[in-house]
Amino acid sequence: MFELDVRSRKPIYEQLVEKLKQLIINDVLKEDEKLPSVRELAQQLTINPNTIQKAYRELETQGYIYSLKGKGSFVHPSGKVDNEEELKKVREELKKLFAEAIYLGMTSEEIAALLREVEGGQQDD
Amino acid sequence: MFELDVRSRKPIYEQLVEKLKQLIINDVLKEDEKLPSVRELAQQLTINPNTIQKAYRELETQGYIYSLKGKGSFVHPSGKVDNEEELKKVREELKKLFAEAIYLGMTSEEIAALLREVEGGQQDD
DNA sequence: CTACTGTACTAGGAGTAATAATACAGTTAA
DNA sequence: TTAACTGTATTATTACTCCTAGTACAGTAG
Numbered sequence: 001m002f003e004l005d006v007r008s009r010k011p012i013y014e015q016l017v018e019k020l021k022q023l024i025i026n027d028v029l030k031e032d033e034k035l036p037s038v039r040e041l042a043q044q045l046t047i048n049p050n051t052i053q054k055a056y057r058e059l060e061t062q063g064y065i066y067s068l069k070g071k072g073s074f075v076h077p078s079g080k081v082d083n084e085e086e087l088k089k090v091r092e093e094l095k096k097l098f099a100e101a102i103y104l105g106m107t108s109e110e111i112a113a114l115l116r117e118v119e120g121g122q123q124d125d
Numbered sequence: 126m127f128e129l130d131v132r133s134r135k136p137i138y139e140q141l142v143e144k145l146k147q148l149i150i151n152d153v154l155k156e157d158e159k160l161p162s163v164r165e166l167a168q169q170l171t172i173n174p175n176t177i178q179k180a181y182r183e184l185e186t187q188g189y190i191y192s193l194k195g196k197g198s199f200v201h202p203s204g205k206v207d208n209e210e211e212l213k214k215v216r217e218e219l220k221k222l223f224a225e226a227i228y229l230g231m232t233s234e235e236i237a238a239l240l241r242e243v244e245g246g247q248q249d250d
Numbered sequence: 251c252t253a254c255t256g257t258a259c260t261a262g263g264a265g266t267a268a269t270a271a272t273a274c275a276g277t278t279a280a
Numbered sequence: 281t282t283a284a285c286t287g288t289a290t291t292a293t294t295a296c297t298c299c300t301a302g303t304a305c306a307g308t309a310g
Contacts, residue, residue, distance in 0.1 A: 021225070022221075022224075024228070025224045025225065025228050026224075063229065064228075078228050079230065081228065081229050081230055082230070083229060086229055087226075087229050087230065087231065090222065090225055090226050090229060090231070091226075091231075091239065093222055094222055094226065094236065094239050094240075095239060095242075095243050096147075097215065097218055097219055097222060098239065098240050098243040098244070099147075099150045099151075099243050099246075100146070100150065100215055101212075101215050101216075101219065102243070102244065103149070103150045103189075103203050103206065104188065104206050104208060104211055104212050104215060105204065105206060105207070105212065106212065106215070106216075108240060108241070108244050111219065111240055112237060112240065114216065114219050114220060114223065115219075115223050115233060115236055115237065115240075116233070117220075118220050118223040118224050118227070119223070119227065119233050121224075
């Protein structure tokens, strides 16, 4: 499915969250598609099931997946995500990053161009 | 100068980097202004000098300050920052965050509005 | 019932963050 | 030059988080 760097300073479960988030956002994992089970993915990646579960829990908190006891974990459909908490964090992050980018020399137009680029590649709903 | 959360999961030196970066970006700390010395700030915040130094080293790597042995650490003037390494990271971060924001339901216009908001508050050079 | 699923808990080892103490090197002013 | 400041580096120790391992409970589907 993908690879992890166990020697990285970044925790494995955080790497997992990022990678899975990318797969969901880029529509590699489709809406309501079932993710590998905690134990299954743990075996594939040769890491502990607890670590997988920690990543899944985080993804659920952030609104990217939903889990049903006994059934599995599934991709949360985009557009139906309603997570004001997470949106607030993202807005704050965006503001910080904009200020940072400008300080380092990027122009607003460069940033806007980057946005259009990403926007073109998404087109959900 | 500011406060830190020693109980946070986020390392103290990272909190320091963020806070100082904000002060620099928001022009609270002016160009070429001298930062508190490692020992002085350590005493003020009741934390170890090594932790301060780690934060300063990181800020220097990212291009926000420069340090002169025997003299002190100073704010790196905006506009004169030339850190392609750091810019690359910021661009990647922006792209990730844009995709994330869109997935969570933000429109491009909302994001663009946020950019204009930040842009208005900066106006360096 | 059986075999899957998610979820929770405890205990232990490994690695990083932070502290403490010391030292060296360069600047500045008396 | 000396004294007092600056950044920088090193080592040892403690505290905390990540990760693992093992076990257990709850819900689902055949």
